[in-house]
Amino acid sequence: MKKNRIDEKNKKPPGTDLAGESYLHMVFRRFRRHHLAAVSLIVLGVIVCAALLSPVIAPYEPNEIAGPFAQAPSRDFWLGTDQIGRDMFSRLLYATRISLLVGVMATAISTVIGVLLGLVAGYFGGLADMIIMRFTDMVMSFPYILLVLVAAAIFRPGLWNIILILGFVDWPGIARLVRGNVLGLRETNFVKGSLVAGMPLRHILFSEILPNTVAPILVYATSVLALSILDEAALSFLGQGVQPPTASLGNMLNGAQSLTVLTKQPWLWLPPGLVIVCIVIAINFIGDALRDALDPNGGR
Amino acid sequence: MNREAMTPLIEVVDLKKYYPVRGGIIPHTTGWVRAVDGVSFSVMRAQTLGLVGESGCGKSTIGRQLVGLESPTEGSIFYDGRDLAALQKKPEEMRQIRTKLQMIFQDPYSSLNPRKHIYEILAQPMLYHGISQKDTVRRDIRKLLNMVGLPETVLGRYPHEFSGGQRQRIGIAKALSLNPEFIVCDEPVSALDVSIQAQILNLLKELQKELKLTLLFVGHGLGAVNYVSDRIAVMYLGRIVEYGDARDIFVHPAHPYTQALLDAVPIPDPGEKDKPRRLLEGEIGSNINPPAGCRFHPRCPYALPLCRTQEPQMQKIPSGKTALAAGEHYAACPYCSNIKEKE
Amino acid sequence: MGKYILKRILIAIPVLIGITIIDYTIMCMAGSPLAMLQGPRVSEAAIEAKEIALGLDKPVYVQYFLWLKQLLHGNMGYSIKSFQPVSDLIGSHIGPTLLLMGVSLIASLILAVPAGIYSAIHQYSKGDYTVVTLSFLGSSVPGFFLSLLLIYIFTVRLGWLPSSGMTTLGADGGAADVAKHMVMPVIVLAFSMAGSNIRYIRSAVLEILQQDYLRTAKAKGIGHFKVICKHALRNALIPIITVIGMEIPVLFGGAVIIEQIFSWPGLGLMTMSAISGRDYPVIMGVCLLSAVVVLIGNLVTDILYALADPTIQLD
Numbered sequence: 022m023k024k025n026r027i028d029e030k031n032k033k034p035p036g037t038d039l040a041g042e043s044y045l046h047m048v049f050r051r052f053r054r055h056h057l058a059a060v061s062l063i064v065l066g067v068i069v070c071a072a073l074l075s076p077v078i079a080p081y082e083p084n085e086i087a088g089p090f091a092q093a094p095s096r097d098f099w100l101g102t103d104q105i106g107r108d109m110f111s112r113l114l115y116a117t118r119i120s121l122l123v124g125v126m127a128t129a130i131s132t133v134i135g136v137l138l139g140l141v142a143g144y145f146g147g148l149a150d151m152i153i154m155r156f157t158d159m160v161m162s163f164p165y166i167l168l169v170l171v172a173a174a175i176f177r178p179g180l181w182n183i184i185l186i187l188g189f190v191d192w193p194g195i196a197r198l199v200r201g202n203v204l205g206l207r208e209t210n211f212v213k214g215s216l217v218a219g220m221p222l223r224h225i226l227f228s229e230i231l232p233n234t235v236a237p238i239l240v241y242a243t244s245v246l247a248l249s250i251l252d253e254a255a256l257s258f259l260g261q262g263v264q265p266p267t268a269s270l271g272n273m274l275n276g277a278q279s280l281t282v283l284t285k286q287p288w289l290w291l292p293p294g295l296v297i298v299c300i301v302i303a304i305n306f307i308g309d310a311l312r313d314a315l316d317p318n319g320g321r
Numbered sequence: 322m323n324r325e326a327m328t329p330l331i332e333v334v335d336l337k338k339y340y341p342v343r344g345g346i347i348p349h350t351t352g353w354v355r356a357v358d359g360v361s362f363s364v365m366r367a368q369t370l371g372l373v374g375e376s377g378c379g380k381s382t383i384g385r386q387l388v389g390l391e392s393p394t395e396g397s398i399f400y401d402g403r404d405l406a407a408l409q410k411k412p413e414e415m416r417q418i419r420t421k422l423q424m425i426f427q428d429p430y431s432s433l434n435p436r437k438h439i440y441e442i443l444a445q446p447m448l449y450h451g452i453s454q455k456d457t458v459r460r461d462i463r464k465l466l467n468m469v470g471l472p473e474t475v476l477g478r479y480p481h482e483f484s485g486g487q488r489q490r491i492g493i494a495k496a497l498s499l500n501p502e503f504i505v506c507d508e509p510v511s512a513l514d515v516s517i518q519a520q521i522l523n524l525l526k527e528l529q530k531e532l533k534l535t536l537l538f539v540g541h542g543l544g545a546v547n548y549v550s551d552r553i554a555v556m557y558l559g560r561i562v563e564y565g566d567a568r569d570i571f572v573h574p575a576h577p578y579t580q581a582l583l584d585a586v587p588i589p590d591p592g593e594k595d596k597p598r599r600l601l602e603g604e605i606g607s608n609i610n611p612p613a614g615c616r617f618h619p620r621c622p623y624a625l626p627l628c629r630t631q632e633p634q635m636q637k638i639p640s641g642k643t644a645l646a647a648g649e650h651y652a653a654c655p656y657c658s659n660i661k662e663k664e
Numbered sequence: 665m666g667k668y669i670l671k672r673i674l675i676a677i678p679v680l681i682g683i684t685i686i687d688y689t690i691m692c693m694a695g696s697p698l699a700m701l702q703g704p705r706v707s708e709a710a711i712e713a714k715e716i717a718l719g720l721d722k723p724v725y726v727q728y729f730l731w732l733k734q735l736l737h738g739n740m741g742y743s744i745k746s747f748q749p750v751s752d753l754i755g756s757h758i759g760p761t762l763l764l765m766g767v768s769l770i771a772s773l774i775l776a777v778p779a780g781i782y783s784a785i786h787q788y789s790k791g792d793y794t795v796v797t798l799s800f801l802g803s804s805v806p807g808f809f810l811s812l813l814l815i816y817i818f819t820v821r822l823g824w825l826p827s828s829g830m831t832t833l834g835a836d837g838g839a840a841d842v843a844k845h846m847v848m849p850v851i852v853l854a855f856s857m858a859g860s861n862i863r864y865i866r867s868a869v870l871e872i873l874q875q876d877y878l879r880t881a882k883a884k885g886i887g888h889f890k891v892i893c894k895h896a897l898r899n900a901l902i903p904i905i906t907v908i909g910m911e912i913p914v915l916f917g918g919a920v921i922i923e924q925i926f927s928w929p930g931l932g933l934m935t936m937s938a939i940s941g942r943d944y945p946v947i948m949g950v951c952l953l954s955a956v957v958v959l960i961g962n963l964v965t966d967i968l969y970a971l972a973d974p975t976i977q978l979d
Contacts, residue, residue, distance in 0.1 A: 044436075044479070057797065155675075159682040162955040162962075166917030167935065171947060174939045210432035214492075217388045218446040218499060219419035228445070232436040251806050255921055258808050259936070277812050278925075284820045294809040302804035309800070 051314035058310030061303035068300055072121055075114035083107065083115040084266045094288050101288040104276070113292055116268035120297070123184050123269070124250035130188025131249075132195055132242050139199025140226055144207055154200070157193040165190065169252060173261040183262050187249050198241050202234040236315035243308030247301045254297050270297050329363035329399075330503055330535045331387065336360045336396035338382050342609060355608045356382045358559035359396070364503070369529055369536040371550030371567065373543055373582065375605050379559040380539045381427075384505040387537060388424045400503070420450050423501035425525075427508040429488035432495075433480035439491060440476040447498050465494045469524065486517035493524065503535045510545060522549055543579075544586050547571045555579045558608055558616040564635070565650030575638045575652035577621050615654070672966055676959050683955045687948055688728045731948075740952075741945035743938075750949035753934060760830055761923070761930030765915045767846060768853035769908065775858040777904060780865025784873060795862060802859025807852050807918055811925045814848045828927035849926045853918050861907045868903030902969060909965030916954045 053059060071078060080099075081087040086106040087098070094101040100109035142153040160168075172186045206212060207230070215225050250270075256262030257271025258278075265272055270293045276282045277290035338357040341350040357379040364370045372380045385391045387398060389405070398405045400418060408415045426432040433442055443462050447453040453461045463473055469490040480488060489509060496504050506525060510518040526549050529536055540546040546553060546567075553570045555563040555578065563576040574580045581601045603620045606612050612619055618628040638650040722730070734741060740750035783795040819827040825848055826832060831841050923932030931950060938946035 155679055155682060158679045159686055159955075162679065162683055162913075162958045163951065164913045164916035164920075164954045164958065166920050167951060167954060170920065170936070170939055171951065174942070210426040210428060211434040213390055214424070214426065214432055214495065215446070216390060217419070217422070217424045218450075218495075219416050220446060220449060224445070224449070229434055233434070247804065251804075254806050255808060258806075259921065259924060261939075274809065274812070283812065283816060287816070290812060294806070294812065297809065298801075298805050301806075302800055305800050305804050 048314045052310050055306070055310035055313065058306045061306040064299060065303040065307065068117060068296070068303075069121065071114060072118040075111075075118050079108075079111035079114045081108040081111040083112045083268055085111075087111075091286055091289075093286075100292050101286070103289055104282075109288060109292065112268040112273065113270075113296065116270045116273050116293060117296055117300075119180065119263060119267060120250055120253055120270040121300070123180070123187065123253040123263070124246050126184045127187035127191060127249040127253075128242055128246045130185070131191035131245055132238065134189070135192035135195025136199050136231070136238065138192065139196040140203055140230065142196065143200035143203025144226060144230070146204075150200070153196070157196050160190070161193045166252070166255065169256060170259070170261055173256055178256070178261050178264055180263050180267060183253060183256060187252055191245050191249060195238060195241055195245070198237055199234055202237060203230055206230045206233055240308055240312045240315060243304055243311060247304040247308070250297065250301055250304070270294075327365045327368075330366045330401060331364040331537070332399040332402075333363065333383070333387075334361050334397045334399070336383065336386065336398065337394045338379070338386060338391065339394045352609050355559050355611060357386070357393075358608070358611070360556075360559070360561050361396075362554050362561060362564060364535055364537055365551070366535055367529075367533040368551040369538050369549050371546035371553040372537060372539045372556060373541065373546045373553060374556035376541060377605055377608070378556040379608070380541075380556050381507055384424065384507045384537060384539050387503075388422045388505050389419060390424075416450075420446075420452070420499040421502045422505070423496040423499060423503070424505045424507060425489075425492050425496050425509045428512045429485050429492050430480075430512070432492050433488060435480050438477055438479050442480075442491070443476075443495055443498055446495075450499060452499060462494075462498075465498055468497065468528065469494045484517075485513050486520060489513060489517075489521050490524070493521075493528070497528070497532070501534070503537070506536055506538045508540050509538075511541065518545065525549060542586070543571070543582050555582065558606055558611050560616060560653065561635070562617065562654070563650075563652040565638070565652075569650050573650075575650065576617075576654045577623055578617050579652075617654075668970060669963075669967055672963050676963060680956065680959060684732065684952060685728070687951050687955075688724075688731070735952075740949045743943050743946050745938075745941050745943050745946075750945050753946060754931065754949055754953060757929065757931045757934045759930075760928055761919055761932060763842075764846065764849055764853070764923070764928060764930060765919060768850045768857065769911060769915065771850055771854035772857040772861060772911070773904070773908070775854060776861035776865055776907070779858070780862045781869050781900065783862065783866045784869035787870060796866070799859045799862035802855050802857075802862070804859070805856065807856050808921055808925055810852050810855065811848065811922065814851060815925075818848060830929050845926075845928075849922050849928055852922055853915070856918065857911055857914060861911070864907055864910075865900065865903050868906075869900050872899045905965055905968045909961055912961035913954075913958045916957070 075083075084107060087108045088102045088106050090102065090106050091104050092098060092102045092106075094109075098108050098110065100113060102108055103112070138153050138157070142150040169186055169190055172190070173183065176182045176186065212225060212229050215229050220229075253262055253269060254271035254274070257269045258274050260272075260275060262271050263269035265275075273293040274290050282289050336357055337355070337359055339353040339355055342352040342354060343349065344351045360379075360383060362370065372383065374380045382391065386393050393406070400422065403418075405418070408418060433439075440462065443465065444453070444458050447458055447461065448455065462476065466473055466475065471487065471490050471494070475483070475487075475491070480491070483491065492509075509525065510521050513521060522545060525536070525538075528534060529549075536549070538546055538549050543553075547570075550567045552565065553563075553567045554561045555570070555576065557578050563570060563574070563579045570579060571583065574583050578601075585601070601620055606616060606619060612629075614630045615621070615624070615628040615633050618624040621628065633653045633655050635651045635653045636655065638652055731741060738751070740754070742749055743753060746753075779795050779799075783792045786792050815827045818825040826845050827848065830845050832845075919928075919930060920932035920935055922928065923930050924936050927933065931953075935947065935950045937943075938950070
């Protein structure tokens with residue numbers, strides 16, 4: 022859909038495009054046109070830096086009881102304190118770090134699984150393809166949250182279990198995407214040429230085929246990242262995710278299920294919620310701009 | 322032509338390739354596409370064999386089988402006297418022979434990986450097979466580029482920066498990079514502009530002479546094939562219908578199908594425009610259920626009742642009938658001699 | 665056509681069997697539900713008796729086949745906690761869930777279809793950017809956070825809407841009361857679904873708008889509005905069908921969280937309590953039910969797709 026935008030704005034006679042311009046340069050130029058994505062990149066950059074530097078920035082230890090209970094924001098405690106007197110600002114920084122960690126790790130795991138299964142299914146076809154795709158159908162048939170909840174309930178909630186569970190649930194989309202691409206790439210002459218040249222399988226899979234399907238994987242992975250962060254938050258909110266005292270953006274909101282917190286202490290649940298929204302929306306905007314910038318059919 | 326040192330490099334014996342047709346609610350094989358249905362020929366060392374026919378006649382399938390992209394359903398391929406099927410069990414030998422059999426593809430736009438620059442495309446196979454070492458590979462590649470008429474500056478660029486003709490040159494360089502003895506040229510010019518076609522054909526012809534290459538040139542236009550080939554095999558529906566010396570076939574086609582193919586070649590001479598032409602009618606038949614008897618009979622202007630039932634065998638065309646026949650000339654039509662007389 | 669449907673169903677069957685096996689495997693990895701009963705006041709013998717009564721002493725695969733056999737007779741087993749038949753439990757909770765899901769789906773379509781089409785027709789206008797940006801917001805706000813915001817505003821601050829349950833306790837209820845309870849959950853579900861739907865419909869309509877036949881229609885001098893109504897909308901049916909198909913699993917999942925927050929007495933709430941109580945037969949039943957619904961949803965989508973688009977190959 023987005024390619025039209027470029028076609029219309031940037032009509033060049035065919036053939037003049039690209040000569041001498043590197044692929045990355047072109048991607049960068051096309052990405053920059055999306056102002057919201059550029060802003061998102063900055064916002065996300067700030068959030069990620071703050072999260073990474075939380076030990077430096079945070080005024081207090083995240084689990085330290087630093088002040089009076091449930092105090093409203095003040096000069097000492099920028100975002101107030103929680104029911105047992107921990108500094109909310111410090112907790113928020115550390116929580117962001119945990120939530121980003123969960124999101125990135127889960128995305129990494131599901132991308133690796135999805136890419137490998139997709140490559141195998143698409144390249145070898147036949148029985149392997151059938152088994153992998155039916156298995157993908159099965160995983161996809163389970164309502165996602167339900168599956169995660171059941172798994173979380175069984176495998177004792179905790180940071181690494183949440184990462185593993187989300188990672189093992191998110192791969193089917195990537196597997197399908199990769200398989201579809203590989204099916205097409207397998208028939209291209211450059212892959213056939215590599216076969217004729219007697220190149221080994223690992224060269225054909227990882228050097229010829231995979232680089233040609235990186236762009237759609239990257240775009241898809243951004244949406245998986247956004248989803249993983251949302252899912253971690255939902256799980257932790259329901260008490261099935263990251264367990265206290267470790268702070269995550271989701272379990273900081275958990276307290277808002279009590280009416281007192283919800284009505285009287287909005288500083289306890291508004292900031293983490295807003296941080297989640299900021300992170301996820303920034304990732305989504307960036308993903309959308311990437312989809313456009315990496316679109317091989319788009320105008321150059 | 323030098324006829325003393327003629328030994329076959331490639332021999333194909335009764336080659337068949339059937340593809341299953343799958344269908345039904347529970348998928349199962351409901352029939353077979355007989356893409357190649359019993360083909361035998363040999364390609365002499367340092368010669369070019371042209372393989373012509375309409376699209377769908379199985380000519381490209383033969384090419385793919387020769388380089389190992391597809392395995393034969395039946396029949397054997399011998400390379401330098403060695404059965405390729407038997408070599409499958411010896412991976413190391415197979416790997417070495419693989420490099421000796423290369424291919425140039427029809428569509429130069431998809432034959433180069435768009436994510437790699439030309440240096441990578443050319444260097445990786447050479448390094449893998451140990452044909453070049455890290456310190457000499459640049460020099461070797463420069464030599465290759467020189468051979469195919471490209472400047473060295475192409476190395477750092479990506480395939481999309483080149484025109485079709487340039488890409489085909491890169492494709493040729495890639496095929497040559499592994500020092501092959503035999504190259505299948507799968508319609509190497511049919512995706513190119515007419516103005517470029519001649520350049521590429523000339524390049525192939527020169528390289529063939531210079532490097533003493535053995536080529537199988539697959540094409541659908543008899544003109545281009547004739548230009549580069551020493552011998553020609555004409556295919557129809559998975560079978561070879563005529564086989565012989567290129568000039569011989571071009572001047573004295575024996576099989577009615579070859580005659581029709583030749584008549585389809587435009588003649589750039591206005592004086593000849595009234596010459597009667599035998600143009601083919603109808604479509605190439607189905608290779609799931611090929612016609613009984615002679616496969617060409619539904620479209621053959623001379624078909625006799627016997628042609629519907631009896632499958633014609635390859636037979637030698639007596640040299641008396643074809644004045645220039647210096648080499649061997651075979652056709653799978655028992656009546657071609659009669660046809661000549663009828664005219 | 666019949667052949668195509670039959671083929672799709674035949675593909676779905678192994679998937680369904682696989683689903684039950686995966687499900688059962690996960691349940692078995694969780695350990696015995698009796699572990700929760702154990703304690704100083706429960707004797708070994710009592711546990712053993714219960715184990716035999718529940719069939720837990722047999723090997724896993726035997727238990728699986730017993731369960732499958734029962735299932736084919738329409739018996740989904742009994743809840744370990746309340747000893748009610750699972751099918752009864754599901755039956756008594758599915759009504760509210762279906763109501764909530766149905767209304768949310770319709771609401772999201774009412775929101776997404778006009779917005780998506782508007783956005784596509786007025787591509788690159790301010791309105792288009794606004795719609796697209798809002799749609800990103802819709803798919804980026806966690807449902808539970810939006811719920812909290814809504815409760816905070818409409819229940820706590822304004823006192824307009826009830827925040828929990830399906831009917832007011834003690835009140836007679838009636839349709840108006842239920843509707844009032846439904847407003848907030850429906851807003852949350854519809855908003856988050858509409859986000860991705862708007863973008864999907866927008867891009868699908870954009871694709872249709874640049875098809876050659878539409879350009880021909882425009883060139884013939886048919887008015888812009890007429891072109892869109894007569895030609896584009898019929899083809900836009902396909903993405904709308906797809907959207908509905910895609911939303912079925914999302915609805916099932918979303919319902920779990922939303923029902924929990926708003927104490928909506930549906931399947932989601934029941935599932936959450938079954939999960940925390942490790943009530944395997946109930947969890948199993950819900951998973952199976954939802955997987956079947958998703959499978960059927962996909963199947964119906966595929967078939968409608970084929971009906972709406974004659975160019976799709978049925979093989």
